[in-house]
Amino acid sequence: MKVKRKTPPVKSLENALDILDLLGESSRPMNATEIAQRVGGSISGVYKTLSTFVDREYLSYEQSTKQYRLHTKILRYASSIHQNEKSIQIALPVMIDLAEKTKETVHFGKPEGYYGVFIEKVNSPHTVAVQTRIGTRVPFNRGATSKAMMAFLPEYYFKNFCDNFLDDGTENGKKLVEEAIEVRKTVRRQGYVVTYEEVNPNVAAIAAPVFGFLNQLIGSIAIAGLKDRFPPDVVTSYIPVITQACRKISIQLGATDLPDVYQ
Template identity: 35%
Template sequence: MAQAMVTTSTNAKKVNDPTPVKTLEVLEVLASVNGGMGVTEISRALNLSKSTVHRILTALVERQYVLKDETSRRYRLGFKLLLLSSQVLDSLELRQIARPELVELANKSRETVHLVWLEGDEGVYVEKIDTPETIGLLSRVGKRVPLYSTAVGKTMLAFMEDKRLASYLARVKLTPVTPNTITDPIMLKEHLVRVRQQGFALDCEENRLGVICVAAPIFHSNGQVIAAISISGPEFRFPVARAQELGPVVREAALRISKKLGFIQGF
């Protein structure tokens, strides 16, 4: 028997996405069975109309989250979901690998230390070690931050491929977060060249007034920048000069983490 051809229907017409909840329900019901399901089966299982199910599946197939077997007319989960899940697993693994270095930086600086994961056009706090001092920072794991106005973000932008950086600058509006935020794309690119040269970035009250930060990038084994670590503190206790002094320390800590992930190059 000839093997059925599985396609992603890339030529399908664009459709309006249905509600997110219904879309998630379709993904969940497909995950609950082996061998895939047809439109009628999904419709009955979720008590949705066939037209609604078909619209949802068309959108998911276009984005490769679902694959359609053109012979059997059945749908199953696509491999793109593995990419999303692997990113989550990578971030969890990174936390375990990075934590000893974060603790050492926290002990050395006595300031707040963060591990930030690169996700799309933003950074996401995935680990935090608080300062032992009375006054700390109001940050939390799970919080998202801009790339262009933060030390962690700028150090990741600085080590992106040129094409990816150009796409980011064309897509993201550089809105001022504080009066110190760099909002001119040309100036930001010039700034990133200097960041790349020294291997770490400073945030001089660019994302929050009164807060100074120094950060360095973390690389995966494939050479792609995936995260950053940072030391942050209030300006009265953690001035720019102190952040600059700790820049090489943060850079070396980030490089040690990168090497544990399989990265074999240096800055």
């Protein structure tokens, strides 16, 4: 779903960023023709953009296959962001402990635009585990990690999300807004959210929010695994585990006035 904008975008820049998004989310390199087909641009325009990205080392070009992929320069930028994230440094030991206790994958997500973005994860020791990547974006109204954040967004932020992302003027858009409002109320009341197969097939998750200084929303922590490993009794046992983990992280980040369920 496209986000409505008050000012028109710079089309050439938007097309160039679409190419980076495409290759960043792809598990394989692509040739220029395929890229042009996927992003909807002219082949000549795509060639010019690709050449510029290669010259500036944002993309690598494999002469033998005539395919493009992200350059390691992107990784350097990502590493810089990762290392400077105080919240990750504080959350990671708690996440490792959660993964050891539950034997499931643990995610740390932060809000970005109208999405929750995975910025850290600790893998499950199970042979069959949740397959996700750091950098994955999920809309606020889908999945436990994002819904836990959506519930505690500032009111103006949540309204913008509903008005500019969910409500497209159709009956379905209005229904999505109504559902988001109900989810927000429920999660704010109980302090956590449980979802089944909302992002990936056969995957369940339970998540709770993380707060920081002045009790601002920082993100959320989620425990995720195959839905067969999340029967009601197990989910119930995870509630105090996830909420207390998020409480611990929040206090270390400077939060004071936490939800009652965290007390």
